[in-house]
Amino acid sequence: MSNQRSKLYLLDEYIALDIETTGYYRDLDVIIEIGAVRIKDGIEQERFNTLISDAGYLPEEITELTGITEEMLSEGIETEKAIREFLSFCADNVLVCHNASFDIGFLTRTAENYSYSFDNDYVCTLRLSRKLYPDFPSHKLKTVSFHLGLSKSPEHRSISDCLVTVELYEQIKKEVKNRGVTLDELFRPAYKQDLREITATTEYDPNNPFNSLNIVFTGTLEKHTRVEGAQLVANLGAKIQNNVNKETDMVIIGFYKPHQNITVSNKVKKAMALNAKGKDIQIIDSDTFYEWLDDYTQRN
Known part of the structure; x- marks a missing residue:
């Protein structure tokens, strides 16, 4: 038109x-x-x-x-x-x-x-x-x-x-x-929460795989919204980031909906590029994320 x-x-x-x-x-x-x-x-x-x-x-x-x-x-x-x-x-x-x-x-x-x-x-x-x-x-x-x-x-x-x-x-x-x-x-589009604002709301055992890490989420988690997932790891001492940068320690990958036509997100690509230059960013999938959470819960 x-x-x-x-x-x-x-x-x-x-x-x-x-x-x-x-x-x-x-x-x-x-x-x-x-x-x-x-x-x-x-x-x-x-x-x-x-x-x-x-x-x-x-x-x-x-x-x-x-x-x-x-x-x-x-x-x-x-x-x-x-x-x-x-x-x-x-x-x-x-x-x-x-x-x-x-x-x-x-x-x-x-x-x-x-x-x-x-x-x-x-x-x-x-x-x-x-x-x-x-x-x-x-x-x-x-x-x-x-x-x-x-x-x-x-x-x-x-x-x-x-x-x-x-x-x-x-x-x-x-x-x-x-x-x-x-x-x-x-x-107006719904407010998109700045994940960097999410901090721990409970006490936690520092002996867990997320403590003190700078973590980025990409894709959709199976059991939680991105904000809920971010809060879970923030409650274990993690610092949440919106995007991958040189300070990033871990990228947690959810799934992508078919219409998104995504196999590897830009966040993962950037993490891989940084790793190729000598960085050591852990890239884990949603299953591993939930396994580690379950292990921590069982121990505590």
Whole structure:
């Protein structure tokens, strides 16, 4: 989508957007209806709505879903005129829509087909609702509107669904304000703990294989989170490091998830490179780590 950007905005002025199509695939299907509603301070100011006459074949299931018939489409306008008038209506306003990748994707492809530029910023209420209401059974517009008790329900027609999206977005704005946070704060990645801050919280027998060592973890441990594993060895006198350096004494290797496509991590590679230069960093796997912990526990 080139210059388009999904934004985390709480806006007083925006344009709500919804389209209806002949199917889900932007390479095969086409837009049959475009709806857009200009909003200021939660109140509708103006709307744009058109059916598209040159959609071609209209699947029966789409008629059943939307109520749109071929006869209705024949009274619409051609795609080129529809997209041109829509872009003129939107100008450079920020758009708000539910499941933006669908609407924005179809509109971008259609605009490109006629050599028009469509690069408006947009806000996706699907993205926001997933973050704010993670316990909802799904985040389809109909489900979210039902669980929030909104006054409107989607009807698979562009303008009606725009108005539901407006009500949802206004509710989201209130929810964020009531929580006393910003959207940037809600979407900020979880704090990654600095393992160097972990220190012993219990007394320990110094006669153990981890005492006084500078230790680095890589991969995922079988029985503990990385923080929990770090705390275990810190409680045995180890000093935890985030990364391998010349001070490192031991690297403990967990497993890697298949999607990570990792066989040897960068931390292990660096430890091996340092060892090749004369350093003596122990590199142990998760099984050995737990064996040594068990041995210590049995002795104490």
